[in-house]
Structure formats: structure tokens, C-alpha cells
Amino acid sequence: MDAMRVSQLPEELLYLWHTHRTEVLLTAGLLFAIARLAVHWRKRTSKQIWTPLALTPTSEKLLPIPSAKEQLAVADHYEAPLLKPATRPKPGPKRVTGTRRAKPVGSKIDGSEAITCIQPLIFYYTLGGSTKAYADKLAASFTASATQSVLAPEVLDLAETEYDDYFLNSPKKTGTAYFYLLLLPTYNIDTNLSAFLANLDETHHDFRIDTAPLSGLAGYSVFGVGDKQEWPTEQDGFCTQAVEADRWMAKLTGRKRGFPMGTGDVRSDLEARLEEWTAGVGSVMSDLAEGRGLGEGVAGSGDAVESADEEDADEQDDVTETATTKSRRKPIKRSRTDDLEDMKAPIPVDFTTTFKTSSSTIPAPPKPMVPESSPTYTSLTKQGYTIVGSHSGVKICRWTKSALRGRGSCYKYSFYGIASHLCMEATPSLSCSNKCVFCWRHGTNPVGTTWRWTVDPPDLIFAGMKEGHYKKIKMLKGVPGVRAERFSEAMRIRHCALSLVGEPIFYPHINELLAMLHREHISSFLVCNAQHPDQLATLGPVTQLYVSIDASNKDSLRRIDRPLHRDFWERFCRCMDILRQKRFTHRTVFRLTLVKGFNIDEEAEGYADLVERALPGFVEVKGVTYCGTSTAAGAGLSMQNVPFYDEVRTFVLALEAALLRRGLDYGIGAEHAHSCCILLADRQRFFKPSATSGDGVARWHTLIDYAAFFRNLESGAPFGPEDYVGAPTPEWALWGAGGFDPRDERVDRKGRPKVVEVA
Ligand SMILES: Cc1cc2nc3c(=O)[nH]c(=O)nc-3n(C[C@H](O)[C@H](O)[C@H](O)COP(=O)(O)O)c2cc1C
Ligand code: SF4
Structure with missing residues (x-):
């Protein structure tokens, strides 16, 4: 009988399984889930409490939970995320935060460093000797009027000047701001002057160098010596090398043209033009010495509103100009309302x-x-x-x-x-x-x-x-x-x-x-x-x-x-x-x-x-x-x-x-x-x-x-x-001739020479 019951046991078990398998499986699953959760909870608790500080001897001893301050102190080693949920770094470029400090352009002259005097430097180039004579004359004039704040000038021959000392870096002396005066003839043949201009060009375009390495200057101005008999207008070549130098200097100094470029014809008006220019440059240097800056509208020294044209000219001159240079000025929306x-x-x-209008019957003052x-x-x-x-x-x-x-x-x-x-x-x-x-x-x-306002x-x-x-x-x-x-x-x-x-x-x-x-x-x-x-x-x-x-x-x-x-x-x-x-x-x-x-x-x-x-x-x-x-x-x-x-x-x-x-x-x-x-x-x-x-x-x-x-x-x-x-x-x-003075240069909106058409 017993043997028979034993032989029936597997069958009974199978029967029981078939009858209760759902309950059994559900119970087993529930127990398994509880066990997993318990293990997980234990792990978290142990991580929070038992993880020893790195470099600390391992021990089974319960360690106190470190304070927030202590956690910060050991931030490099301590696994902080459980105390302060970690934020995942967002994919994408790294964001740099903080305030970008503007480069102090012209700060020397604008007061961030005390300037006590202006040092004029006269650069000249000559082949035939005439420009040197004018440079000496200019130097004599400034020496005679020198003061403690505008010093007597130094005269430098460009043929003997180390360009890097003056046109890559500007000279530095505590309390002194330098003002460059360039006296340049023009030669339509290859001379050292062409090399000088090429050097300015290279410096400006050298990507390793700041586009305005001479922005520490107080200012500059160029005077061109040319011959109108042979080269009557700028288009014909009159003073073109001075014009070029002026343009490069504007870029290298961050537009610190202190006074407009002057030109003089060796055969006619040179003396008079040079005298005017000398007076103008002299007054600008005095202004600088008295802390008045280059004047509003001159870049690097104040309001640029009136210098919008400079932006146009630069765009036209130099299509490769960098965004850095351009971003210095806001483009000025031109209205068509100038005239x-x-x-x-x-x-x-x-x-x-x-x-x-006042509704009162008493006339308002x-x-x-x-x-x-x-x-x-x-x-x-x-x-x-x-x-x-x-x-x-x-x-x-x-x-x-x-x-x-x-x-x-x-x-x-x-x-x-x-x-x-x-x-x-x-x-x-x-x-x-x-x-x-x-x-x-x-x-x-x-x-x-009727007039109803106060009268000045x-x-x-x-x-x-x-x-x-x-x-x-x-x-x-x-x-x-x-x-x-x-x-x-x-x-x-x-x-x-x-x-x-x-x-x-x-x-x-x-x-x-x-x-x-x-x-x-x-x-x-x-x-x-x-x-x-x-x-x-x-x-x-x-x-x-x-x-x-x-x-x-x-x-x-x-x-x-x-x-x-x-x-x-x-x-x-x-x-x-x-x-x-x-x-x-x-x-x-x-x-x-x-x-x-x-x-x-x-x-x-x-x-x-x-x-x-x-x-x-x-x-x-x-x-x-x-x-x-x-x-x-x-x-x-x-x-x-x-x-x-x-x-x-x-x-x-x-x-x-x-x-x-x-x-x-x-x-x-x-x-x-x-x-x-x-x-x-x-x-x-x-x-x-x-x-x-x-x-x-x-x-x-x-x-x-x-x-x-x-x-x-x-x-x-x-x-x-x-x-x-x-x-x-x-x-x-007169009627039929157009009305444009041929001595003036006619340009289009971008400053390019324009052909005058008349009926
Ligand atoms: C070969 C030669 C080329 C010249 N080319 C120009 C020219 O393109 N444009 C201009 O305005 N003057 C030109 N000139 C005139 C000189 O710029 C002018 O004579 C000047 O005074 C020379 O200066 P320097 O005596 O200091 O060398 C040229 C003169 C010479 C001798
Ligand atoms: S006269 Fe000519 S230059 Fe003078 S304000 Fe009128 S438009 Fe300008």
C-alpha cells in the first residue's frame, strides 16, 4: 500500500502543480522581487555610510557621515553624487562663463595709466634729400614749441630704422605716450619705401600678431610729398605711397589717425600745406597732453558716430579684415536723409x-x-x-x-x-x-x-x-x-x-x-x-x-x-x-x-x-x-x-x-x-x-x-x-556738362571711382 502511495506521489505532485502553478509562480516572483529590493536597499545604505574615504585605511568600523563642508573639502576623492544629485554634462561645446574684459585700447591716453607727456617721433624717407629737409624743419618747429607735456621730437630715418622696434611694437616708457609723424615722398619705382609699406601690410595680415599692434600709440598722422606736375591727381599717382602708409597706419593703430593726412606738391604749395599740417598736428598733440583724447569720432578715443565712413573705407580697402577689427564698431544704419x-x-x-494744447483759457506761459x-x-x-x-x-x-x-x-x-x-x-x-x-x-x-515758445x-x-x-x-x-x-x-x-x-x-x-x-x-x-x-x-x-x-x-x-x-x-x-x-x-x-x-x-x-x-x-x-x-x-x-x-x-x-x-x-x-x-x-x-x-x-x-x-x-x-x-x-x-567739378573725385556709394555720364 505504502509502496503504491509512493508510486503515485509524482502524479499527485504533477496534479498539484497543474492546479496551483499560477499562485506558486506569482508567489515566487513576489519573493524574488522583495529579495532584489532588499539587496538593492542594503547596497545603497552601505554605499552611503560605509564607503571609506579614499586614502583612509579601510576598516569595517561604521564611519560618521561627513558634513557638507567636509565633502566639499575632499571633493576630488569623495563620491558626492548621493548627497547632491549629479547633473549630467550636456553634450556640445564647452561653455566658458565669466566676464570678458575689454582690451583697453588707448587706455594709456585715456587715463587708465597716467600719461605725463607726449613724445613725437618724426619718421621720414628720402632718396633725393628733400623730405629729410622737411623733416628737419618740422622737428625744428616742434622743438621750438616743446613743453614739458609735448616733448621735442626725435627724428628717425626709415632707411635706418628697425621696423620691428617701431611698427610691430611701439616704444614704451612710463608716463610717455608716443605720437608718430610720417613724412613720406612717393616713388613709382622700387625703393626701400616700398619695402616699408610691404612690411606694414605683412604686420597687419600676420595672423600671429594682433591686427592693431600699435594701438598703444597716442596717435599718428602722415604727410605726403609728391610732384603734381608729373602726377597731377591721386588717381595719376600723386602721393600714393603716403596714402597707402596712412591706410596701414590706421589699421595698425586701431584707427588712431590724430590728424588728416596732408599732402604737398614739391613744385608749388608744399611749404604752405606743411605749415598748416604742422599747426594741426601740434594742436592735436597739445589736446592729447591735456587729456582731451583724439576727439570724439576718432576710433579708440570716443564716439564713433561720425566715423561711419571709415568703416566703409576699410571694407573697401581690405576685404580680409578680421571680425575682431570690425566688431569694434557697430555698423551705423545709414538713413537716406543726410542731404x-x-x-x-x-x-x-x-x-x-x-x-x-492747453484747454485752459488763460494763456500758458x-x-x-x-x-x-x-x-x-x-x-x-x-x-x-x-x-x-x-x-x-x-x-x-x-x-x-x-x-x-x-x-x-x-x-x-x-x-x-x-x-x-x-x-x-x-x-x-x-x-x-x-x-x-x-x-x-x-x-x-x-x-x-504763430510763435508760441520762449525766444532765445x-x-x-x-x-x-x-x-x-x-x-x-x-x-x-x-x-x-x-x-x-x-x-x-x-x-x-x-x-x-x-x-x-x-x-x-x-x-x-x-x-x-x-x-x-x-x-x-x-x-x-x-x-x-x-x-x-x-x-x-x-x-x-x-x-x-x-x-x-x-x-x-x-x-x-x-x-x-x-x-x-x-x-x-x-x-x-x-x-x-x-x-x-x-x-x-x-x-x-x-x-x-x-x-x-x-x-x-x-x-x-x-x-x-x-x-x-x-x-x-x-x-x-x-x-x-x-x-x-x-x-x-x-x-x-x-x-x-x-x-x-x-x-x-x-x-x-x-x-x-x-x-x-x-x-x-x-x-x-x-x-x-x-x-x-x-x-x-x-x-x-x-x-x-x-x-x-x-x-x-x-x-x-x-x-x-x-x-x-x-x-x-x-x-x-x-x-x-x-x-x-x-x-x-x-x-x-553748364547745361549738358553734368555739373561735377573734374578736380574732385567722383565715387559711388562704396567709394569706388565712378564714371560721370552726361547727356
Ligand atoms: C623716379 C621718381 C618717381 C617718382 N614718382 C612719384 C609718384 O609716383 N608720385 C608722386 O607724387 N611723386 C613722385 N615723384 C616725386 C617725388 O616724390 C618728389 O620729388 C619728392 O620730393 C622726392 O623726395 P625726396 O627728395 O625726399 O626723395 C617721383 C620722383 C622720382 C625721381
Ligand atoms: S548748401 Fe550744400 S553744403 Fe551747405 S548745407 Fe546745403 S547741401 Fe549742405
């Missing part, structure tokens, strides 16, 4: 928020038009305006910069002989009584039919304008291509265009301001908008008096000028009659700004009627310049409204014909294709035989004899525009 006068001032500024604390003030200042007093402004126009670089003046040079680098553009009233569609200011400027005295305005203008000119001294002689000339204002923004005639003391200009022999061009007949009637002497004629009839004028005065047409017509009277005492000009779709089509006859009514001496016809702002676009203006030069020409011919039909003898006296501007002039008065030529041939005489204007004015006797007619209009400015 302010052309477009009635085109930068949008919100004046409206500042001047809310007058307020400043543009207070210093206003956003308008900040905005205008940022855009390069200098706000003078509380309602006047001054700004350097792009033509002034262009003329300083020998790249041409504005149309007023071709028509009237005004060199742009001698001209100051300003206004004594930023406010106006129109909202012209082609003006950026509409709806945003302080407008009004004219002497304050005049002094502030000059100060602002000269300050801006000085900012340009480090800009590449600025010519030393033009820079020196620019430090004496000869002309003032009162036309920047607003309505100059609105200023209650306009006559006093004009008299102040004239007393300093600064000629005056005043532009007004034919809305202030009373002020026009009482206007005193002006060298040239403009009236903007933006439309030929009432409807068109309302559409385009959007005047504030209800009686705008009556005012306009009265101004025409006053101008007719004034033609005997003033040189009067109509300025027509052509806006396609607004005031060109079929208006020639209407304009001819206005000319017949006012009989201006001249009619300037100019295509509008689109300023590309949203405000202009909001006024319905786009590039489509800018006429082509051909269209301006066609219009002028139509106007000339319309005038002739009325028996008015006007003809085309000059043109400036570059500004899309053409000048019609009264033949009776300005087309005549020249007094100087003596050949009896009649010629256009649109230029002004400024000296004669002041002579007449100071004589006290009555005089008229015929009394200060200048020399004949230059051949290159």
Missing part, C-alpha cells in the same frame, strides 16, 4: 507728445520748443543734430563730409560757388506752419501759425550753432580721405544755409541773426515757405533769398504742402508780390521740388504764371529725394514719386518754353545731375559778357561774388543782386 536740405528734413521725430528733457531732444541729438538753445539746430550735411574728402560739393558749388566744407547748415526755428507730404516731419514737429537771443543761437558745427567738423578729422588743407579751411565757416528744418523766418530775431552772420563774413542762404508775408516783407539783407514753391495753384498747394493757415493761398500770393518788390534788393530764387504724381504734370504753365508774378532771379528745379520713412509712406509717397533726371530735364525745358511764351527771358544756367537739380536764370541779369575776359562774349554768371556782397553791405549804400554777381559759371557746370 537734409534737399528733402525738407527727413527723420521722424515725435514732437506731438511733448506739446499738448511760453515753453521751450525742444526742451532738453524731451524725447524729441534725445532723438534729434542721437540723429546727429546739435540742438542749440531751445528751438534751433545745426547738423553737418553729407556734402560737407564729401567735400572734406575731395569727393565733390553739393549743387550750390556748381551753381553759386559754395564749397560744401565751408558751409554750415542750420535753422533758428525747428517749427513750421506746413505739413508737406514730402517732409518727414508732418504731424510730428512742433507746428503753429540771437547771440546765443549764433554762438551755439558755430560751436556745434566746429565740434562736428573736428569729429571728422580721423576719417580716411579727409584732406588736411580742406579740414583746415573748414575751421572757418564761410557760408550758412538757413534751411535745415522748420521755418527760419519764423524766428522773431531773424534779422539780428543774419546781421551776426554777415558781420563775420558768413554768407546767408535763407529758405522760407511763402506763408509768412509780414516777416518776408521786413526781412533784411540776405545773400540769397529762397522761397519754396511746391505747387502752382491753390488746390495743388493744399494737397502737397497741407498748410496750417486757412488763408494759405492769399499768404502765398502776397509773398509772391513781396518777392517781386524784393528783386531789386535781394537775389531771389524760386525753389521747385518736383514730386511725381503731385506737382509736375501739366503744371509748367502754372509755375510760369508764378514766375511772371514774382520775377525771381533764379528758378532752381529739383527732383524730390525720397527719405524712405514710414511717415513719408503714410503720406502716400514712395519711390514712384521720385522723378528721374530725364523727367526733371523735360519739365525744365517745358517751363523754359512756357516762360518764353510769356516774354520772360529765362534760360538754363547750370545743372548738377548728381543732385537731380537744374537752374533756370534770368538772362537779362545773369547772362552777359564777362568783365574779366574782355572778349565781349556773353556767358552765364550764376556764381556769387561774396566779397562784393559784404563790401556792399558794409558800405551802407543801397545795393542789389547785380552788384555782387561773380565770375562766369564754370564750363563743367
